[in-house]
Amino acid sequence: MQYVPYPYQEFATQYILEKPGVGLFFDMGMRKTVCTLTAVEELLYDRFEVSRVLVIGPLRVAQDVWIREVRKWDHLQQLRVSRVLGSRKERIAALKAPADIWVINRENVEWLVNYYGKAWPFDMVVIDELSSFRNPSARRFKALRKIRPLVKRWVGLTGTPRPKSLLDLWAQVYLLDGGERLGKTYTGYRERYFEPDQRNRTTIFSWKPKTGAEEAIYKMISGICISMPATGLPPIEPRIVKIPLPPEARQRYNQLERDMLLPYVDGDVVAFTAASLGTKLLQMANGAVYDEHKQVREIHDAKLKALEEVLEEFGEWPVMVFYAYQHDRDRILRHFQGKRIRTLDDSKDIDDWNTGKISILLAHPASTGHGLNLQEGGHVIIWFGLTQDLELYQQGNGRLRRPGQEHDCVIVVHLVVEGTHDEDVLPILGGKAKGQDALLTAVKARIERVQKGGPPLCGSMEPAGRDVDRGKRGWRQSAKNKAR
Known part of the structure; x- marks a missing residue:
């Protein structure tokens, strides 16, 4: 397929070409991957500035997304991709294979750093999804911090850079600029811009930004991070299905909420903290809950019956159903046994969904969360189990709300049990999104300024047209001529 980039895609590619560290905070479906691959191709074969590129991502993305994108676009056909996945022996063989880009899942980052040690061979690293490296105490972050000085170029891709705080x-x-903007240490950053919020004498439970800190942080990172809201995508049409809780299930729910304990002869359901109580209550709203021995205690089937009714309403339309817990998945599969329902497990499931061979695609949002193109298979999502994670929620909906979605809207149905923690979750997600939107607005790329001849946001980029008759790289000639 011939690549005809929009102005924002040209802008993003040029941004990567000109800066050693870049954060693309683009909405889901804005094709961050092809923007990045286009820059990688030029850095490898036109400018000769890099020779070996490492891409780090969630397992599903590492398995499928990057190699699909390379195969899809004509101008990327010469790029060779090696997937560093599987057993240790398979990963080592993939590292030794001739390639331009090596793709590895984030769980194996620490292993990769230890495998190469000081002989680190990659001079460019792309992290997809960057927000999964937000924890400075995580081993995956510490591993990348070790080899950061050995890498010339960094690119971070995410649609949710601040899912919580x-x-x-x-x-x-820090991975993008080595601490140049927000400081060399997490502690220093926290002391500079935050102050204690909730605390108990000497124990601090949470932090809040100091006055003016939010604006100062956004200003500091605006030089290397850009955002772009989704444009030209179908809107989301949200729907809420209210479900009454059966009387016996209501008694059990109220007991657990009141006592943080639901006794059984051979294993109690116990919530030791407020956070764990919230999780248990969400499970009970779904219809089952894990006890202290990880055994499933089924409470009711009200949500299963509601799901059945909603599926009947959509008739022959294919539907993606998101579940929250393993017992949700098992009960859904058992309830709909004999129907064309399938769990999302591998690339074949993706292909079958996009070609209309699956009526009901059952998935956990974490398994579809980043980069997967599922928009050709349908436009209806049902959240059987609600998530309190903003990133999972947005990324899940973004699997169908992407370029190529042919329907006028994406219908997102939320199954909500009345009088339960379900009713608290959607407002919580909406509240978190406000801070997220503020960040993305602060680093928003003002493409219209470039198109209208105003000063560009980075270096030597010039506005380029969308003429596709100038050959393989014709779309970017104006920027390249300027650079020369």
Whole structure:
């Protein structure tokens, strides 16, 4: 397929070409991958500035997304991709294979750093999804921090850079600039921009930004991070299905909420903290809950019956159903046994869904969360089990709300049990999104300024047209001529 980039895609590619560290905070479906691959191709074969590129991502992305994108676009056909996955022996063989880009899942980052040690061979690293490296105490972050001085270029891709707090930004930005903007240490960053919020004498439970800190942080990172809201995508049409809780299940729910304990003869359901109580209550709203021995205690089937009714309403339309817990998946599969329902497990499932061979695609949002193109298979999502994770929620909906979605809207149905923790979750997600939107607005790329001849946001980029008759790289000639 011939690549005809939009102005924002040209802008993003040029941004990567000109800066040693870049954060693309683009909405889901804005094709961050092809923007990045286009820059990688030029850095490898036109400018000769890099020779070996490492891409780090979630397992599903490492298995499928990057190699699909290379095969899809004509101008990327010469790029060779090796997937560093599987057993240790398979990973080592993949590392030794001739390639331009090596793709590895984030769980194996620490192993990769230890495998090469000081002989680190990659001079460019792309992290997809950057927000999964937001924890400075995580081993995967510490591993990348070791080899950061050995890498010339860094690119971080994410649509949700601050899913919980501004504190989450430090580790992500550090990987891009080595601490130049937000400081060399997480502690220093926290002391500079935050103050204690909830505390008990000497124990601090949470931090809040100091006055003016939010704006100062955004200003600091705006030189290397850009955002772009999704444009030209179908809107989301949210729907809420209210489900009454059966009386016996209501008694059990109220007992657990009140006592943080639901006794059984051979294993109690226990919540030791407020956070764990919230999780248990969400499970009970779904219809089952794990006890202290990890055994499943089934409470009711109200959500299963509601799911059946909603599926009947959509008739022959294919539907993606998101579940929250393993017992949700098992009960759904058992309830709909005999129907064309399948769990999302591998690339064949993706292909079958996109070609209309699956009526009901059952998936956990974490398994579809980044980069997967599922928009050709349908436009209806049902959240059987709600998530409190903003990133999972947005990324899940973004699997169908992407370029290529042919329907006028993406329908997102939420199954909500009345009078339960379900009713608290959606407002919580909406509240978190406000801080997220503020960050993305602060680093928003003002493409219209470039198109209208105003000063560009980075270096030597010039506006380029969308003429596709100038050959393989014709779309970017104006920027390249300027650079020369």
